[in-house]
Amino acid sequence: MYDRKNKEWRPSFSLLSFAGNLCKPITVMKTMQTLTPILRPQRWYFPVLLAASLLAACTSEQAPEPTYNTDCATVEVKTARIYELVQQHCTNRSCHPGTGSPLLADFSTPVKLKSYITANGASWAFRVTASNADMPQSQGYPTLPRSVRDSIACWVSKGMPD
């Protein structure tokens, strides 16, 4: 604490005087001397700030348990509805109509769609209806909701009824 009579700082162990000691000009000066070289703009600022911002964005979310109906026995899906979805998500931007690339999967008519699925059932399931399906690909198409993928899978499993 500061002894006004003798005009000097004296050691003290109370909390208040400890706080006061921290504010002593000499302490502040020494602290500044120590921190200045560390706080000077340096190369490590950018990686440290980057790492801190990335860590701040670190969360742990889990999708809720699926509640959609996966019981195909109760799902009524017809070719017309599925083909509408295929036109909406797969054939409206020069993909899969049979005229653009790739020619491999031609969905230009419901018949051609069905014949492709018949010949490439596993590939269709893997790329369109599986949980990690990669179709439709990134060309501005909206991704297929899980419920739509399940409806398509049910339609295929029932023999693609019209």
Place this chain on the structure above:
Amino acid sequence: MLHLRLLTVLLLPASMAMAQEDLGAIFGKDSVRRDPVTATFKSTRIINGQSNETLAKRDLDFRVAHRFGDIGGSGGGSSTFFGLDNSTDIRIAFEYGITDKLTAGVSRAKGSGNFSQMWEVLGKYKLLQQTHDNRIPVGVTLFANAVVSSMKSSPDKEDVYYFDKFSDRAGYVAQAVIARKFGNAVSLALTPSFVHRNRVGYKDMNNMFALGVGGRLRFSNRVALVADYFYAFRDEESKDYYAARGTDFYNSLGVGVEIETGGHVFHLNFTNATAVLENQFIPETTSTWRNGQFRWGFNISRRFSLGGR
């Protein structure tokens, strides 16, 4: 006079070799053999996984990695020209050596797994380098990346790719690559890994540990056999849940040939992993060699020296 010059040119290499032997005798064998072991691997990646190598200061590495479709199985065969008609993942990266030990980079990958349209920021730091005298028996390199997907969000909350907020799109990987070069022909790497994905599907794991093993067997100065394998520690509950819904997870295995052609390192490989990024191929590989679900792939690395060396 001409004969004298010719004699000097012929004898100069021999005299230089003798001088080197003399230096070795003066400083002792240890001083020479304490040098760091270099070129444990030729490239910064083995096949799927990282090697312990970093770029030299001011070197820019332009990398392209490509994975084709299944060679065999129902998605492969002659109708897809053994997978060459399809691509499961493509990654284009620029990596730069800030110092000889620190590499930073950015990349864009198509993505294969839960997310697509992946943007990556990566950093790699060479912590320890193996020495010839075994004073440091292994090299240790730290690797970390952060990946963000720019794909459209699903409207369905139950989907993995439903993004309520930006952080749902992000994932991270941290690895320590512990590598050792045995003589001139064999190099091995052990890679403890940690994968964090901010958003995962129901019963999937946000945090996953994995252990990678990789190696390189050199046949000549330019050609080597490379292989790597990652064992993902996925808990049984998660495995069972997904198996009951028809999705099995597998560990990634890649084997390939590494060809060095002066400035280029070319990897021609086969792997069951569809994805290129660690954030995806470690926790999300669902294809297996046993069903013919392996594919051709290549990694091309072209280095540019920007330091005027």
